[in-house]
Amino acid sequence: MKEVRVFGARPFPEESITRPCNYFLALIFDKAAEGRKEEGEMKGGNGREEDGVRRAREWLESVKCLAEKEGTHEYLAIAGLRFVRTERARFVCSLCVPRSVTDSEGKWSRGAMATLMDDMCALAVMSYDLPTPISVEYSISYFSEVAAKEEVEIESRALKHKGKLSAVVVDIRKKGTLEAVALGRQWMSMPRHLGARLRNRGSGYAGG
Template sequence: MGGSAAAAPPAPAWMAAGARRWLEEAGVAFDGSDRRAFNALPLAGARVSLAEGGRAVCSLRVTAELTDGEGNWHPGAIAAAADDVCAAAIMSVEGIIKVSVHYDISYFSPAKLHDSGELVAIGRQWMSTTRPKKDQASSKLQASISKGGDMDGESPAAAALRLAPVARRWLENPRESLARSREEGCGDAFNMVVMPGFRVSLAEPGRLVCSFRVPATVADADGRWHAGAMAAAVDNLCAAVAYTADGVHRFTINQAMSFFSPAEHGEEVEMDGRVAHRKGKLTAAVVEVRRKASGELVAIGRQWMTSTRARPEKNGESRSKL
């Protein structure tokens, strides 16, 4: 009568096998062609060591295709990989791939080209079996975002004339770099994938607005804009809009994304980014992603950045106290 509840039975073995196979075969195209979906890029070369009981563990070496202009593992590529691994972990106990509705990721130290090991980031994610619909965006959430804070003053007019065009050029041509220095041999291969054909319609201190048509290269296996690819684009826009305010190149320390409705392959979307708050070395930015034709909300991204890069500890020890 008063005994504890019986433990839930273990998930069928086919669920774990399906999760492992999904990670190892990430990127199978939705149209049945030989083209690989976006999932294939952030998980390229991933080796799965565990996928069962609500847990998925895999490893990979950071390739040049996943780096930013300084040769670091791009925060958006980390977010995209985390999104897929979260999906696989859930699949191992529920047998289905769920849809991302919100995630939060914190970055602790940079991972360089070919790096492996130590704590780089921690991601937390909410997922649903129901795809968000176009009319389900929360007006209360949008109101809270709009009250997130104002810029602590604007850059002088002379700086505006200099900085905004630099940010515009980088968004429209990711081969440009916002960084003050670039390591020899490093490129923006990942940015070239997640920011194809960006068109900037507004570039001013503390705000950038751009649009593009979702290409097949950033679509998932179902033909929708991959949540990780969207997060990577938001990360880049946040970095660019922060740069327009004071010309400082910043690094992401935390990003939160909320997804409201899917954007399909071929749809045109608009991204409106603004600086929400500045304090010392920290800058907060917010990006709203909408369908350009109707203005319907697709996602909202909030991001904290710092002008100081986190440094790895010696002997492979992480600085995190978690």
Template sequence: MAAKKWLESLSRIKPTLGRFSSVSLSGIHVISANHGRVLCSFCIPAYLTDAEGYWQTGAIATVMDVVGAVAIMSTEDTLKVTTDLAISFFSQAKFQEEVEIEAQTIEQKGKLTMVVVHIRKKGSKQLVAVGRLWMAFSSARPFESKL
């Protein structure tokens, strides 16, 4: 499955300051990616936390954006980019806490696809955040790019 392999390749990139998405995704574990649904787990590293040790909201948004795109790629060989992103935050995740990230395609309207991403604490299943993304076609081909 090309979508799963692409996300897994991003998870293996060493974090560097020049590539924010690689910093936010380094270490993500892809459990499954097929039929418009992606399930991942992620242990919050120290470099993605704020002064109090909580997962930074910008890093959460980046994870939602990429995992949402992979949900679409799991059904079509197309990279779509976010045109609208709304995130509701419910609780905070801390350094070394493991979370589950689940993205699912919900609706198709013309060239737009809606994806919903849920992030929950792995142990308690407490909701951390929900993202609603509308994504549109991009001419980029992630499966052909060199990482």
């Protein structure tokens, strides 16, 4: 098992796949969401939860589109990702690992894996109808390797909220055997101006 810890930066334990920080994309997406915010504020219960989950899914699709357009490695890391189950605080996806994200030995690159896990963590936080979060602390434990064309299942869960920080875990297992591949633990931060609003929402988080 190998564990990698990153503080105050995006996680890139291996250099084969790297990801540019999509801060401009986050700003554009969050600004567009403002146009629908008043409608979302008027909804309660399940309506609001559904809005948050929908917007999180839209965000991931926007990441895919921008990365593909710019020709970056971001698209390679998340291309082929399929939603299996989506709900507030929890996203489950599956992926058949493409050869384009494997290393020289034909194994799933840890850099590509870390990029995908980072996006999955963001989805769980954004499902609370929140803007794109920023990674603050990230640790990944690697347990086993995955070859090209093997299928895996990825699950991310928002566990705890404290101030402007959200604790998220993401787990990758081989589909069928359920063999553990990697486990990520992450703290993500919200934009500073949202601190007061998030304190009022704290009770909505699992374990909060």
